[in-house]
Structures are given as structure tokens and as C-alpha cells.
Amino acid sequence: MENxxxxxxxxxxxxxxxxxxxxxxxxxxxxxxxxxxxxTSSQSRRLLLACASDxxxxxxxxxxxxLQSCSIEEQKQAAMEIRLxxxxxxxxxxxxxxxxxxxxxxxxxxxSDLQLQEYGVTAILNLSLCDENKExxxxxxxxxxxxxxxxxxxxxxxxxxxxxxxxxxxxxxxKMAIGRSGAIPLLVNLLENGGFRGKKDASTALxxxxxxxxxxxxxxxxxxxKPLVELMADFxxxxxxxxxxxxxxxxxxxxxxxxxVEEGGIPVLVEIIEVGSQRQKEIAVAIxxxxxxxxxTYRTMVAREGAIPPLVALSQSGTNRAKQKVTYPPPTVQxxxxxxFFLSLSLGFVSLVx
Numbered sequence: 001m002e003n004x005x006x007x008x009x010x011x012x013x014x015x016x017x018x019x020x021x022x023x024x025x026x027x028x029x030x031x032x033x034x035x036x037x038x039x040t041s042s043q044s045r046r047l048l049l050a051c052a053s054d055x056x057x058x059x060x061x062x063x064x065x066x067l068q069s070c071s072i073e074e075q076k077q078a079a080m081e082i083r084l085x086x087x088x089x090x091x092x093x094x095x096x097x098x099x100x101x102x103x104x105x106x107x108x109x110x111x112s113d114l115q116l117q118e119y120g121v122t123a124i125l126n127l128s129l130c131d132e133n134k135e136x137x138x139x140x141x142x143x144x145x146x147x148x149x150x151x152x153x154x155x156x157x158x159x160x161x162x163x164x165x166x167x168x169x170x171x172x173x174x175k176m177a178i179g180r181s182g183a184i185p186l187l188v189n190l191l192e193n194g195g196f197r198g199k200k201d202a203s204t205a206l207x208x209x210x211x212x213x214x215x216x217x218x219x220x221x222x223x224x225x226k227p228l229v230e231l232m233a234d235f236x237x238x239x240x241x242x243x244x245x246x247x248x249x250x251x252x253x254x255x256x257x258x259x260x261v262e263e264g265g266i267p268v269l270v271e272i273i274e275v276g277s278q279r280q281k282e283i284a285v286a287i288x289x290x291x292x293x294x295x296x297t298y299r300t301m302v303a304r305e306g307a308i309p310p311l312v313a314l315s316q317s318g319t320n321r322a323k324q325k326v327t328y329p330p331p332t333v334q335x336x337x338x339x340x341f342f343l344s345l346s347l348g349f350v351s352l353v354x
Contacts, residue, residue, distance in 0.1 A: 056085060056092060060099045067104035072113055079108060079119035086126035093130035102127065102140045109145035118157040121149045125160045128167035137164075138174050143181050150186045159198045162190055166205035175208070179215040185222035192227035196238070199231070203242040207249060216253045224250070225259040233268045240276065244283040251290045260291065261298065270305040273314065281314055 063085075066078035082101060085092045101123075108120030124142060127133050143165070150161040165183055168174045187209075190202040206224070209215045224246075231243040247265075250256040260266070272284040288307070292299045 056089070057095065057099075060085065060092070060096055060101075064096075064099050064101045064104065067101065067108070072111075072116055075108065076113075076116050076119055079105065079116065079123050083119060083123040083126050086123060086129070090130065093127050094132055097127055097130070097133045097136055102133070102137055102142070106137075106140055106142050106145055109142070109149050114154045114157065117149055117153055118160070121146065121153065121157045121164065122160045125164040125167065128164050134168055134171050134174075138168050138171065138177070143168065143174070143177055143183075147178075147181045147183045147186065150183060150190070155195070155198070158190060159194065159201050162187060162198065162201040162205050166201065166208055169205060169208045175212045175215065179209055179212060179218055184209065184215060184218040188219060188222040188224045188227065191224070191231075199237075199239055200242065203239065203246050207242070207246045210246065210249045213253065216250050217255055219250060220253070220255045220259050225256070225263045225265065229260070229263045229265045229268055232265075232272065235275075240272065240280055241283070244272070244280060244287065248283055248287050248290075251287055257291050257295075257298070261301070266291070266298070266301050267305050270302065270307045270310070273307065273310040281310075285311070285314065 060082075063078045063082050066074050067082070069075055069078070082096055082105070086096055105120050105123050105127075108116055109124070111117045111120070124137060124146070128137055146161045146164050146168075149157045150165070153161060165178055165187075169178050184206070187202045187206050190198045191206065194202060206219060210219055228243045228247050228250075231237050231239040232247070234240075247256075247260065251260060266288075269284045269288055272280050273288075276284065288302055292302055
């Protein structure tokens with residue numbers, strides 16, 4: 001993980017200019033939706049047992065055996081029941097993995113039957129909700145088949161593959177492997193073209209993966225800036241926060257800052273500071289700090305977009321976190337009050353406001 005850079009101004013260092021707590025912006029990925037399968041009465045009885053049984057060991061071993069059947073229908077039924085067992089009883093997730101289900105489930109991800117592939121992807125996702133299973137799933141070779149499902153699967157398989165990759169990316173050692181497997185462009189595509197759930201899952205996965213520098217560059221080259229800017233500009237998308245958080249981890253690399261400006265991101269960030277929620281304003285300020293740090297050109301662009309009045313307002317009425325990012329009233333330059341620290345530090349406006 002990269003450390004956030006400290007800023008020094010007039011002998012004082014400001015090291016906590018990060019975007020802060022993102023826990024409410026990024027909830028963890030969902031497991032699959034239940035109640036979506038048409039079943040016969042005998043299948044319904046078995047599914048009920050699968051979801052409710054307290055002594056499921058025997059059933060689990062039978063289902064693992066059925067995963068390796070020559071019958072696609074038997075494989076589908078077994079994968080469906082395993083995914084429900086893992087979804088509804090957390091304690092079963094470890095049991096299922098220990099029973100040897102992971103490798104046969106991974107083999108289903110390469111099936112030409114897209115429904116069977118979807119069931120396999122979602123079973124893997126539900127097993128990955130157990131932290132103890134993540135290393136086993138990755139070491140068993142799940143990453144490349146999950147990326148394949150993200151590329152060619154049906155919409156549900158793509159969403160659940162993104163979620164599963166997110167879960168695996170929470171193990172630091174997996175982040176580069178996932179990036180090198182071709183997942184980043186596919187996640188960017190899902191962010192741009194998926195439904196709301198797909199966009200949410202893709203943004204969360206990208207946020208996690210892009211703590212690694214090489215994945216940031218992959219994301220920029222894959223064209224991530226266009227959908228991020230579009231989603232941030234659309235306050236009805238319910239994706240402003242998530243998109244801004246993804247952008248906040250990307251702009252530490254020069255390629256991302258250049259792409260952001262080229263895609264018209266500065267006016268969007270200024271608009272967020274003007275009309276966004278308090279948290280959205282704080283994220284936007286933190287991003288602009290990084291953009292303007294070493295670029296007179298970008299400082300001028302931000303100023304010309306009308307950033308000064310909303311920054312002044314934020315410095316006076318924002319939360320303590322926002323004020324820390326925006327204001328700086330050192331004793332030796334009291335004449336600058338209440339002008340924002342942002343102006344004197346990143347926009348270089350000491351001479352303009354003195």
C-alpha cells in the first residue's frame with residue numbers, strides 16, 4: 001500500500017490529507033441473490049435441507065462429488081446448492097472448502113454453459129467471504145478463470161466475478177497477480193457499461209486493486225478516467241462518492257492527473273466542492289491538492305473554474321477534517337485568514353491574496 005504524501009508549508013507539515021474514512025462509501029461486495037431458481041418439489045426439499053441443516057457434512061461431501069459428474073444438470077444442481085449453503089450459513093464456507101470443493105468449482109468457470117459458469121462463479125464468491133478460504137482459492141488457480149468469466153460471462157457472472165476478485169484482492173499478494181491477469185480493463189468496462197450493481201462492484205474492486213502502482217497505470221491506460229468523471233458529474237448515479245474515492249487513489253501517478261484533466265475532471269471536482277455532500281467536498285479537495293501540488297498550469301485551471309469561493313466557504317463552515325484540508329492560518333500570516341490553506345499551499349496564491 002502506498003503512503004499518503006505529507007505537505008510542508010512555512011515550517012509546518014501536514015501529513016493527514018487523505019480522503020479519510022471510506023467505510024460508508026464502499027460496503028463489502030454482496031453474496032449472490034437467493035430465491036432466484038425455479039425448482040421441482042424434490043429439488044426444493046433438498047435445497048431446504050441444504051440451507052437449514054445443522055449437520056451438513058454428509059451432504060457437502062455428496063455435493064462435491066456431484067460437481068465432478070458427467071452430467072451438466074447434476075453439476076448445476078450441486079453448484080447451486082453449494083452456493084446456497086455457503087451463502088446462508090457462514091460456518092459452511094470453511095467446511096465446503098475443506099471438503100475439496102474449490103478445484104472442481106474452479107473447473108466449472110471454464111464451462112461453455114454460461115449458467116453453469118455463473119453458478120460456479122457465485123459459489124466461489126460465497127466461499128471467498130470466509131477469509132480463511134481466500135489463499136486456497138487463489139492458490140488453486142481461480143484468478144484467471146474468474147477473469148475469463150468477467151470477460152465472457154452473463155451479466156450476473158460478471159458482477160459476481162468482480163466481487164470474487166475483490167475478495168481475493170484483499171490479500172495483498174494477490175493484487176499484482178489479478179492486475180497482470182487482465183482484470184483491470186474488464187473491470188473498467190464493467191464500471192462504464194454495467195448496471196448499478198456491476199458499477200458498484202467494479203468500483204470497489206478497482207479501489208482495492210489500485211493501491212498498487214502498476215494497477216493504477218493499467219487502469220489509466222484502460223480508459224478509467226472517462227467513466228469516473230462521468231459518474232462523478234452525475235449526482236443521480238449514486239456513484240459520486242465511489243468514483244471519487246477510486247480517483248483519489250489514482251491521482252498519485254502523473255498519468256492519472258494528465259488523463260483527469262484531459263477528460264474535463266477539474267470542472268467536475270469544483271462543482272462537487274460547490275454542491276456536493278460534506279464528504280464529497282472533502283474528497284474533491286484532497287484530489288485537487290494532489291493535482292495542483294507541482295503544476296502551475298493545473299493551479300491556474302482550478303482557479304479559473306471558480307474554485308476559490310467554495311473553498312473559502314468550506315474553510316469556514318466545513319467539518320474539522322475539511323478545515324484541516326482547506327485552511328491554514330499560521331501566526332505569521334494572519335492576514336491570509338480566512339483564505340484557504342489550499343490556496344496558499346497548492347494554488348500558489350499567497351501573492352494574490354496578501
